[in-house]
Amino acid sequence: MNLKSKPILIVILALLIISSLCFGQTAIYNIVLGQTISIESKILNETREIFVYTPIGYEQNNERYPVLYVMDGETHFFIAAAIANFLATNQQIPRMIVVSIPNVARNRDFSPIPSDLLQNSGGAENFTNFVENELMVYINSAYRTYDFNILFGHSLCGMYSINTLFTHPELFNAHIAASPYLLYENEYVVDKVEETIANETKFSNSLYMSIGNEPPYFPSLDRLTSLLESNQTGLNWTFEKYQNENHASIPLRTISDGLAYIFSDWQLKNEITMMGVDAIKQHIKNRTKKYGFAEKLTEVTLNAIGYQLLQANEIDKAIEVFEYNADLYPHSANVYDSLGDGLDAKGLKKKALKNYKKAVGIGEISNDPNLPAFKNNVERLTKQ
Secondary structure (H helix, E strand, O other): OOOEEEEEEEEEEEOOOOOOOOOOOEEEEEEEEEEEEEEOOOOOOOOEEEEEOOOOOEEEEOOOOOEEEOOHHHHHHHHHHHHHHHHHHHHOOOOOEEEEEOOOOOOHHOOOEEEEOOOOOOOOOHHHHHHHHHHHHHHHHOEEEEEEEEEEEEOOHHHHHHHHHOOOOOOOOEEEOOOOOOOOOHHHHHHHHHHHHHOOOOOOOOOEEEOOHHHHHHHHHHHHHHHHHHHOOOOOEEEOOOOOOOOOOHHHHHHHHHHHHHHHOOOOOHHHOOOOOOHHHHHHHHHHHHHHHOOOOOOOHHHHHHHHHOOOOOOOHHHHHHHHHHHOOOHHHHHHHHHHHHHHHOOOHHHHHHHHHHHHHHHHHOOOHEEEEHHHHHHHHOHH
């Protein structure tokens, strides 16, 4: 399996007008969204291009990330990467790597059996073999990944996602299927689901399915959901109907809502933060238990929680959060300045001054832009 890579660039042209008397200048900035990887697949006997997005901060840390695999890559890569980044920035889901697979032979790769109505069909199992034994092997070796994988597909690829869940449940922890084309070959995939359920197979996966205003798709989806409702499979699933969406528009809503559903217990909500540091730590433990991993809370997040508690006059809880932040980020000047604010609010002037001085010391070494503010706090308490 030979590999080649190149960056994916979005070029933004910015016209900088200095004055009406000067010549205009055009500045070109390259925004690197990700990489294009070329894989020489022995299984498929062809070259496959893969788009890979890594989350903001990936190059600056050693953390690992879950992976979202996106079918119809040429269409859905950009929106999937944007949605994953937006939701993670708002701390609704973890930051993740997005791997998108552009099509070469869509009908072949995503149909489970041959069909007289679809030329060159029936290659889904071979494509899954490629995903498992070539693509995933490469991604897990070249990138820092957690063993938590999500598969998104739309229409024919939505059917493929559901089919893969019930034929290879070990491959992906969660599946998202937008407008799955379950009508294929007289509901072949639904029949297979029924057989699997009849064998009392148990699942620990999550499944998010959606449909727009697409009446021809309703009967097969209703049959599938009836099967899931009437049997104890262990599957964590839901089905949403978006009457204001059509077949073309539904992927956007589905990726966003699907990720939010899969990580419904991820977000650190306000009622937890207001309980203090013990509740925050317990939430992180619960994340780990449910998802198998948990991101470390950012310094900025913990700092904001501390000041929120301080403003609510929960001074002791605020100090505990600031101390927790200092334990996690001991090389940051700002965490000690914030801890000083908490101790100062408590009336512990000597301890506050000690932390303010520590903030100044670290800030001078790191050339922290907030150094003047740190020094002002030292000067203020010294004069008291």
